[in-house]
Amino acid sequence: MRDLKSLREQHKRRLAWMPWLYFALKARHREWAEAWQAEVQERLLAQETVQLGTGCFIAPDAAIFGEPGRAVVLGDRCAIAAQAFLHGPMTLGNDVSVNAGARLDGGRKGLVIGEGTRIASGAALYAFDHGLKSDRAIKDQPVRSRGIQVGVDAWIGANAGITDGVRIGDHAVVAMGAVVTKDVPDWAIVAGVPAIIVGDRRHK
Numbered sequence: 001m002r003d004l005k006s007l008r009e010q011h012k013r014r015l016a017w018m019p020w021l022y023f024a025l026k027a028r029h030r031e032w033a034e035a036w037q038a039e040v041q042e043r044l045l046a047q048e049t050v051q052l053g054t055g056c057f058i059a060p061d062a063a064i065f066g067e068p069g070r071a072v073v074l075g076d077r078c079a080i081a082a083q084a085f086l087h088g089p090m091t092l093g094n095d096v097s098v099n100a101g102a103r104l105d106g107g108r109k110g111l112v113i114g115e116g117t118r119i120a121s122g123a124a125l126y127a128f129d130h131g132l133k134s135d136r137a138i139k140d141q142p143v144r145s146r147g148i149q150v151g152v153d154a155w156i157g158a159n160a161g162i163t164d165g166v167r168i169g170d171h172a173v174v175a176m177g178a179v180v181t182k183d184v185p186d187w188a189i190v191a192g193v194p195a196i197i198v199g200d201r202r203h204k
Contacts, residue, residue, distance in 0.1 A: 008032065011029070011033075012033075012036060012060075013082075015033065015057070015059075016059035016060060016061065016081065016082040017059070017081060017082045017100050018081070019057045019059065019079035019080070019081050019097065019099075020079065020097065022037075022057045022079070023057070023077070023079070037056075037057060037058065040058050040059075040060050041056065041058055044058060044064060048064060048065055048066045048067075048072070049066035049067050049068055049070070049071045049072070049088070050064060050066045050071065050072045050073075050074070051071060051072070051073045051074065052074050052078075053074055053075045053076035053077065053078065053094065054076045054077070055076055055077045056074055056076070056077060056078045056079070056080075057078075057079040057080065058080050059080060059081050059082040059083075059084070061082050061083055062080045062081065062082065062083065062084045062085075062086070063083070063084070063085045063086070064080065064084075064086045065086070065087045065088065066087075066088040066089075067088065069089070070087075070088040070089045070106065071088050071089060072086055072087075072088040072089075072090055073088075073090070073091040073092065074092045074096070075091075075092055075093045075094035075095070075096065075115065076094045076095070077094060077095050078092050078094070078095070078096045078097070078098075079096075079097040079098065080098045081097075081098060081099045081100040081101075081102075081121075082100045082101075083100055083101045084098045084099070084100065084101065084102045084103070084104075085102070085103045085104065085105075086098065086104045086105075087104070087105045087106060088106050088110075089106040089108075089109075089110040089111070090104060090106040090110055090111035090112070090113070091110070091111075091112050091113070092113045093113060093114050093115035093116070093117070093152065094115045094116070095115055095116045096113050096114075096115070096116070096117050096118075096119070097117075097118050097119065098119045099118075099119060099120050099121040099123075099158075100121045100122075101121050101122045102119045102120070102121060102122060102123045102124070102125075103123070103124045103125070103126070104119070104124075104125045105125070105126050105127060105128065106127050106147075106148075107126065107127035107128030107143075107145030107147065107164065108127075108128065108145035109127055109128075109145040109146055109147030110127060110147050110148075111125060111127045111147065111148045111149075111150075112147070112148070112149045112150070113150045114149075114150060114151045114152035114153070114154065114170065115152045115153070116152055116153045117150055117151070117152065117153060117154045117155070117156070118154070118155045118156065119156045120155070120156060120157050120158040120159075120160070120176070121158050121159075122158050122159040123156045123157070123158065123159065123160045123161070123162075124159075124160075124161045124162070125148055125150075125156070125161075125162040126148075126161075126162075126163065126164060127145055127146070127147050127148045127164050128143055128144065128145040128164055129143070129144055129145075129163065129164045129165075130142075130143055131143075131144070144164070145164060146164050146165035147164070147165070148162055148164065148165070148166055148167075148168075149166075149167040149168070150162070150167075150168040151167075151168055151169045151170035151171070151172060151186065152170045152171070153170060153171045154168050154169070154170065154171065154172045154173070154174075155172075155173045155174065156168070156174045157173070157174050157175050157176035157177070157178065158176045158177070159176060159177050160174045160175065160176065160177060160178045160179070160180065161178070161179040161180065162174070162180045163179070163180065163181050166180050166181065166182065166183060166184070167183045167184070168180065168183075168184045169183070169184050169185045169186035169187065169188060170186045170187070171186055171187045171201055172184045172185070172186060172187060172188050172189070172190070172201075173188075173189045173190070173201060174190055174191075174195065175189065175190065175191035175192075175195075175198070177193070178190055178191050178192055178193065178195040179192075179193045179194055179195060180194070180195045181194045181195070182194070182195075184197075185197070187200050187201045187202050188200060188201075189201060
């Protein structure tokens with residue numbers, strides 16, 4: 001017979017990499033899983049400037065960093081998967097999911113993600129950029145930050161990149177591997193490097 005403790009530890013690993021499973025747990029698993037999450041979230045709240053809504057899931061090895069003036073604020077039922085990186089300032093609306101290995105940095109101006117948006121594995125959203133002037137080395141360039149906004153019900157595909165100063169519209173889709181350097185309208189589907197509009201969700 002398989003050891004119950006080792007099975008539970010493996011189940012925790014599974015939830016960390018696939019946190020959508022947490023929200024569908026059967027009653028026999030919910031009690032221990034919620035107690036485990038309470039411990040994980042208590043440690044995070046004690047160490048970082050983070051605000052968590054109710055019913056969130058946080059993978060134990062997610063790297064979440066918030067400082068005074070650069071808080072990380074999560075709405076209700078947000079899910080942060082294994083090896084995700086979040087650095088404030090940023091605000092995530094209710095029901096936002098950040099999947100495994102995604103990287104989100106609010107720079108100075110911040111990152112705002114609307115309710116119900118999905119950030120797929122490996123996506124990178126960086127709300128800052130370095131200068132490129134030829135009179136100094138890259139390491140000595142000034143850093144600017146204009147912020148990033150992602151609307152409600154958007155989907156940022158796996159390994160997509162969103163550059164500083166961009167707004168992703170409500171209900172928009174960014175294809176896998178796309179690099180977005182300009183604003184994306186509501187409902188638009190964008191793909192490519194640099195990303196261009198290739199469709200509209202309302203016509204699917």
